[in-house]
Amino acid sequence: MANNLYKKSDSPLIIYDVNKTALEKFTFLHESTLSKKPILHAQTPIEVARKASTIITMLPASPHVKRVYLEAQDSLIHGIDENSLLIDSSTIDQNVTKEVSKKIIEKGARAIDAPVSGAANLTFMVGASTLEDFNRAKPYLSHMGKNIIHCGGLGAGQITKICNNMLLAITMIGVAETMNLGVKLGMDPKLLANILNTSSGRCWSSDSYNPCPGVLSNVPSSKNYEGGFNNKLMAKDTKLAVNAANDANATVILGAIAQQLYSLLSNTVGYEKKDFSSIYRWLNESNN
Amino acid sequence: MANNLYKKSDSPLIIYDVNKTALEKFTFLHESTLSKKPILHAQTPIEVARKASTIITMLPASPHVKRVYLEAQDSLIHGIDENSLLIDSSTIDQNVTKEVSKKIIEKGARAIDAPVSGAANLTFMVGASTLEDFNRAKPYLSHMGKNIIHCGGLGAGQITKICNNMLLAITMIGVAETMNLGVKLGMDPKLLANILNTSSGRCWSSDSYNPCPGVLSNVPSSKNYEGGFNNKLMAKDTKLAVNAANDANATVILGAIAQQLYSLLSNTVGYEKKDFSSIYRWLNESNN
């Protein structure tokens, strides 16, 4: 993402990461291409906040976001002002998004949540309380993603992403169970997938990302489940969805099972780093 | 189906039903349109088998198929000969399909399974052991359905249909849980559905048959869940799928839950005859 932002944006780039090697590698890579545009290394989040007006963060989980934005002594909150626009592309608990955004707005700055989805062609699911905020962020996000969607007010990006990913987890397991069942009953997997894809069982997990090896080329299932979106990430996103559902008194029976199965896979030897379509292999290996 | 067959086919029609009133109503309806083509009423299955070379059956469940084809004194098996083609469009246990087909073939006749799927535009999922059998049946099925798909050998029609409908049940519950979750978290349902439909959560249950009222017009969810494919039928199809999975040692965890939920709905006051997308209302009513 930073690569694309650097290449496509006219603005100067200030970068920060706890991993200094990653920063140096990034700079080395781009300076070796003789680009004239400078890359500044910040030493702390607060330095980023003081030097940049548009700030994009991408962090592993809710506690990191709280720390980098609010809790650390050198956190972003202490460096922002009324010109700052803060775009958080982490996938986190929507309650944390709301809590953090509130503090940002209290400082006169603007906040946006923009978690990212997809693989080759990234989609940004954006929560912004005004169209103005959204439009201000859009050019930057467009350098990094193909689709930039305004999902609603603050937190709506997070909500939309966990909704989508919970549904994705359910449909993927559904397709895996279905393909496995059909194949065990003697069906040719390509033919079965083709029929499902023109019938009411049709879904992205079947027609664009089929988990049965050999049905589609160029998807993880045909490359030993390498690449793609791994089981640990799916376990994390479905956990966020189930937690949000519990808070909202929304029943998610299949969602809860999907979460447990991805939690199980993400802790099973040989599956931790495999693409989430490897649920097909797991079902299939167990059934010999 | 019989209406379309009568209207579009050049062949004479011989009809049989245990419900005599249905037969008379059918005849009255078509004679009143001054059609010249006669409609013959058979008194027994065996009479149909003796008078017709192409025989199409559509029966509620496995025991009826066994009775009408094999076990009754006046069953089809006693009237067929080497010219007969028997097309069973019932959705039943694929083991019964294989058992019945075997007996038909022993008599020198040909058998095809062709369960039907879909609502306005019917799809026939056809199991036929030869392409010749398939081609012989196709013209008749084309009078009744839009898509006629050759899924494989005998029983493959049944297998494909239960695979599709198990996946459909899972995706529908998944969409219902997801839409309910999103709405409870404050999302606009139409906007959420639109985003899902262009994201990896995309599926037929969301983009063509969304269970949340008001998202799509002209689907059961926007018509008080009337019409469509009711919960009892979905309970039946998922039960066939789970039974087949148990026989085949194929694990179907979400499939088994989907089956229990549709069994529950099909026995819940107010839901027995509602479309299977009413799982959304059920989740939603419980969550007030």
Add this chain to the structure above:
Amino acid sequence: MANNLYKKSDSPLIIYDVNKTALEKFTFLHESTLSKKPILHAQTPIEVARKASTIITMLPASPHVKRVYLEAQDSLIHGIDENSLLIDSSTIDQNVTKEVSKKIIEKGARAIDAPVSGAANLTFMVGASTLEDFNRAKPYLSHMGKNIIHCGGLGAGQITKICNNMLLAITMIGVAETMNLGVKLGMDPKLLANILNTSSGRCWSSDSYNPCPGVLSNVPSSKNYEGGFNNKLMAKDTKLAVNAANDANATVILGAIAQQLYSLLSNTVGYEKKDFSSIYRWLNESNN
């Protein structure tokens, strides 16, 4: 069971098995103990029926029962008369029990279903339409089992057994999940089990058959999950329960999941023949 019957009963014993080696081994074993009581080998089921008035069968599944009782040319039904009492100790579909019993009674003989449960101390769960039938069977069953329980009319033995075993499967998975959770959260397993066993989580799967190795001695979990009641048998019994539930419109959500998990284990390398408490190891292995 036959050993105990031979040792404790005064009646002569006529035995039959499709496995002739098993018969010879049985006879050799008992003749070598210099017992005076003769052991007769029957060549067919019908021969058993002709020579014995009290007949006890123990068969793997419903199809075998149908074959041995009704369908084979030399089946029991052709040899029985009004003096015959037929006791089926197989665990099978209760509908088959009822179908077979009906034919037996039509011949003037008496039928009882008496599936067996437990390990060291067997329990017979008896379905008998009259107390007289029950009392006639009881002395024979008492030679083989410790508890002989009259559960109700014909089929009630089967129903009670599948009810008990479905509940057993659920409680066992529940205990396995709970012990695994507690241990991962740092609890000492013995202490946790002791507290559960005096609290409202108390159950046989915890206090008498705990699945966590080392909590109880002399149970399968402390002997590498050898012996006991294997996953394949539990998969079979829960499948009978779920099928019966589907026929009866009884919702069994946890039952259906338990069935899928035992089906999965019974097809997972290394678990097929392990005791059903090995679900603990399966959960635990996956979670490293």
Add this chain to the structure above:
Amino acid sequence: MANNLYKKSDSPLIIYDVNKTALEKFTFLHESTLSKKPILHAQTPIEVARKASTIITMLPASPHVKRVYLEAQDSLIHGIDENSLLIDSSTIDQNVTKEVSKKIIEKGARAIDAPVSGAANLTFMVGASTLEDFNRAKPYLSHMGKNIIHCGGLGAGQITKICNNMLLAITMIGVAETMNLGVKLGMDPKLLANILNTSSGRCWSSDSYNPCPGVLSNVPSSKNYEGGFNNKLMAKDTKLAVNAANDANATVILGAIAQQLYSLLSNTVGYEKKDFSSIYRWLNESNN
């Protein structure tokens, strides 16, 4: 609990509640019994901390505990000293227990978690880092509960309670499904329960709290599911268990379903305040 503590303890009692009416009612009740022992009303938590050396709290959920102990301006933490013993009997997230305890210990005071379980006869499940702490708390807890169990170090009380209650939820649903299945298959409920209770399906939910009306007298199922432990509380406890499991990478498939079902019931009209054994009625009502 406060009633028993007041009656049985020799120590003076200082009470605090946000609900002033409750405080006055309590005092009125006891003063009217002409007891000589004074009841002091504190105006804030900090006042309790200053005046009492042994402090017992019982709060609805994690946020309240954080507020009362740490976050409020007048919170307990600001009033305690090295003589203070803080006993939290709330059922909350064990991570919060650990966080709060740590701050208490940093102040030189001692902390204990002692969530309570059961109805008529309360059990305190105690987490205490030393036996001395446990013994110091035990006399006070003994005035309120029958069983005082030392479960391990700090947080062990919470862990034990959520483990027990998750297992309880699973066994209760299991018993409800089983009794419902048996009754629908024609079994007498009392007879079925009696057999289960002496077989391997035996559990507290069946032998001491059977959810089928009429099987046991004097339990909620025989009193229109009034009293007992309501669905909302069970939904809360199972949610704590599933969250802890997710944090600990422990798979809880039946636990997650149980949690969803109790969440569903706790939001279903007519079930919110019913005892958690009302899952039987819910299954049964749906199945007519």
